[in-house]
Amino acid sequence: MKVELLSWTPRPEFVTKIASKTCYSEKSPLEMGEGENFPDISTLMDKGHTSVIEHATFTFAIEGISRACSHQLVRHRIASYSQQSQRMAKTEEYVKPPSIKKEKKKEKVFIETIKHSIEAYKKLKELGVPLEDARFVLPNATKTNIVVTMNARSLLNFFRLRCCLRAQWEIRELANRMLKLVRKKMPKVFEKAGAPCRVEGICPEDNHECKWYETFVVKP
Numbered sequence: 001m002k003v004e005l006l007s008w009t010p011r012p013e014f015v016t017k018i019a020s021k022t023c024y025s026e027k028s029p030l031e032m033g034e035g036e037n038f039p040d041i042s043t044l045m046d047k048g049h050t051s052v053i054e055h056a057t058f059t060f061a062i063e064g065i066s067r068a069c070s071h072q073l074v075r076h077r078i079a080s081y082s083q084q085s086q087r088m089a090k091t092e093e094y095v096k097p098p099s100i101k102k103e104k105k106k107e108k109v110f111i112e113t114i115k116h117s118i119e120a121y122k123k124l125k126e127l128g129v130p131l132e133d134a135r136f137v138l139p140n141a142t143k144t145n146i147v148v149t150m151n152a153r154s155l156l157n158f159f160r161l162r163c164c165l166r167a168q169w170e171i172r173e174l175a176n177r178m179l180k181l182v183r184k185k186m187p188k189v190f191e192k193a194g195a196p197c198r199v200e201g202i203c204p205e206d207n208h209e210c211k212w213y214e215t216f217v218v219k220p
Contacts, residue, residue, distance in 0.1 A: 002063040012056035019052040041188040053152040066095035068140035086135040094141040
């Protein structure tokens with residue numbers, strides 16, 4: 001898996017400050033400059049005034065995740081996606097889950113099944129079956145590439161859900177990598193982003209079986 005930040009709103013925290021002050025100032029946003037007495041972003045975040053951070057957007061290039069992971073990713077609706085098409089691009093590489101790498105017997109079954117699917121895929125192509133139909137035999141493990149754009153508010157929700165230990169391992173890894181990148185661009189907005197237990201001391205699921213529960217959840 002590779003994750004890079006392709007582009008982002010220039011001076012995203014400054015844009016957020018202008019958006020916030022425009023809501024109550026007699027000045028127009030064009031009259032506001034760097035020396036303006038802007039509201040503190042951390043205070044805005046603590047008070048839940050997060051609509052203004054929607055003006056900051058981030059575009060990621062994501063390479064080599066599985067189709068199982070991308071299907072979870074695109075469920076986050078307030079975002080834009082451009083994904084590698086299996087109708088247009090031939091693909092035979094796959095992602096191997098850590099739980100399968102740990103034991104040779106499991107790995108053997110997994111690899112044999114994947115190879116069987118790929119061989120069927122190749123054979124169907126040789127027989128003249130179009131890619132859009134041959135792809136039906138490809139597994140969820142098949143690698144894909146995708147470009148994703150989200151605004152800062154959507155990213156906060158994404159990180160809250162997907163950085164949680166209960167999230168599937170691959171999308172959790174993806175979310176943590178994305179968080180690391182955007183935190184450098186908007187530190188005050190994303191300083192408290194991530195799994196609720198680790199940043200807020202709460203567990204929305206109240207899952208006592210989670211290994212993070214005893215460590216991070218604040219007891220009443």
